[in-house]
Amino acid sequence: MNEDDVKNALKAVKYPGYSRDIVSFGLVKEVAAKDGAVSVVIQLTAATPEAAEQIKAESEQILRALPGVKMVYVDVRQQGSPRATAAPGPWNQQQRLPGISKIVAVASGKGGVGKSTVSVNLACALKHLGARVGLLDCDIYGPSIPLMMGTRERPTISPEEKMVPPVSHGVKLMSMGFLLDNDQPVIWRGPMIMKTIQQFVMAVEWGELDFLLVDLPPGTGDAQLSLCQTVPLDGGVIVTTPQEASLGVVRKGIAMFQKVNVPILGIVENMSYFTTPTGDRVEIFGHGGGREEAKRQKVSFLGEVPIFTEIREGGDQGTPVVVSAPERPPGQAFLKVAQAFKDTLG
Numbered sequence: 113m114n115e116d117d118v119k120n121a122l123k124a125v126k127y128p129g130y131s132r133d134i135v136s137f138g139l140v141k142e143v144a145a146k147d148g149a150v151s152v153v154i155q156l157t158a159a160t161p162e163a164a165e166q167i168k169a170e171s172e173q174i175l176r177a178l179p180g181v182k183m184v185y186v187d188v189r190q191q192g193s194p195r196a197t198a199a200p201g202p203w204n205q206q207q208r209l210p211g212i213s214k215i216v217a218v219a220s221g222k223g224g225v226g227k228s229t230v231s232v233n234l235a236c237a238l239k240h241l242g243a244r245v246g247l248l249d250c251d252i253y254g255p256s257i258p259l260m261m262g263t264r265e266r267p268t269i270s271p272e273e274k275m276v277p278p279v280s281h282g283v284k285l286m287s288m289g290f291l292l293d294n295d296q297p298v299i300w301r302g303p304m305i306m307k308t309i310q311q312f313v314m315a316v317e318w319g320e321l322d323f324l325l326v327d328l329p330p331g332t333g334d335a336q337l338s339l340c341q342t343v344p345l346d347g348g349v350i351v352t353t354p355q356e357a358s359l360g361v362v363r364k365g366i367a368m369f370q371k372v373n374v375p376i377l378g379i380v381e382n383m384s385y386f387t388t389p390t391g392d393r394v395e396i397f398g399h400g401g402g403r404e405e406a407k408r409q410k411v412s413f414l415g416e417v418p419i420f421t422e423i424r425e426g427g428d429q430g431t432p433v434v435v436s437a438p439e440r441p442p443g444q445a446f447l448k449v450a451q452a453f454k455d456t457l458g
């Protein structure tokens with residue numbers, strides 16, 4: 113029985129009211145284990161006596177049940193209480209968003225696979241299926257949501273001093289692109305980006321939403337990981353191309369979500385194959401890799417989206433295919449993904 117075993121065991125303790133556990137939230141600050149005695153310090157960033165009590169009770173119960181453990185000491189400290197330290201943890205940024213029922217990030221192992229295209233069309237498709245939808249563009253350096261959704265409207269400020277998100281095609285939007293003049297590049301350091309994204313989640317009047325989709329910037333490095341910790345995510349979707357899937361890049365995306373304990377909702381295969389004007393399929397990248405990789409990784413496969421010129425044009429013109437022609441094959445492909453997405457989330 114060592115410190116790692118204790119930490120692993122504590123992953124079974126969920127923060128009350130959340131699907132995520134106290135370890136992934138970074139609340140477990142100190143762990144010591146020796147000769148059958150276990151001592152744990154858990155630091156909450158708010159004074160929430162009920163949550164503290166529940167976490168303490170559950171942690172004790174789980175630790176006592178571990179083989180070889182004879183003594184358990186669990187100290188749950190609350191922010192504001194004398195012994196609390198001011199160390200900021202991810203939980204600081206993770207506050208409850210009462211009106212939003214599910215927050216889901218869209219990621220990929222590699223850039224340029226159509227993450228933003230899928231985010232935009234998935235958002236519009238969910239809207240088409242009757243859901244209340246928001247779309248948050250976390251790509252600070254290269255925001256593409258304003259272009260793809262056809263709006264550069266600036267958010268207004270509500271009487272409560274919150275940003276009112278612009279709405280396009282019935283989807284509430286927030287993006288750095290709305291706050292910048294022309295296309296000046298942003299040269300920000302990590303903490304600034306985190307702060308901005310945090311504002312995009314907390315200081316935006318999202319209202320009641322069934323889904324808030326989060327378009328992550330390309331990559332699966334530390335920056336993306338931090339972003340995932342900034343937003344209280346309920347799940348992640350991974351977009352891949354067939355050739356990327358065959359190279360195992362999907363696994364990086366899966367690993368990133370796993371590190372912060374965000375459940376993988378599934379994989380979408382984009383640019384799956386070509387359809388010629390005569391209706392023939394041309395599988396330039398070897399279609400089907402996404403589905404196979406999903407099976408290997410034991411996650412759901414949410415569907416495939418072929419290469420259609422209309423999809424790119426829709427993005428460039430600011431009217432996603434799901435909006436301009438939901439009945440045509442490109443729109444249908446995204447609507448199918450949206451249905452699978454809804455089914456997976458239950």
Ligand SMILES: Nc1ncnc2c1ncn2[C@@H]1O[C@H](COP(=O)(O)OP(=O)(O)OP(=O)(O)O)[C@@H](O)[C@H]1O
Nearest residue numbers: 223224225226227228229330418419420423424427
């Ligand atoms: N299924 C598709 N059919 C045709 N074109 C597509 C398809 N999916 C994406 N594209 C085009 O591919 C390009 C890259 O897509 P997109 O910007 O969505 O990728 P991304 O993964 O968000 O990129 P980045 O990593 O830079 O954020 C865009 O021009 C887009 O219109």
Ligand SMILES: [Mg+2]
Nearest residue numbers: 227228251256
């Ligand atoms: Mg993008």
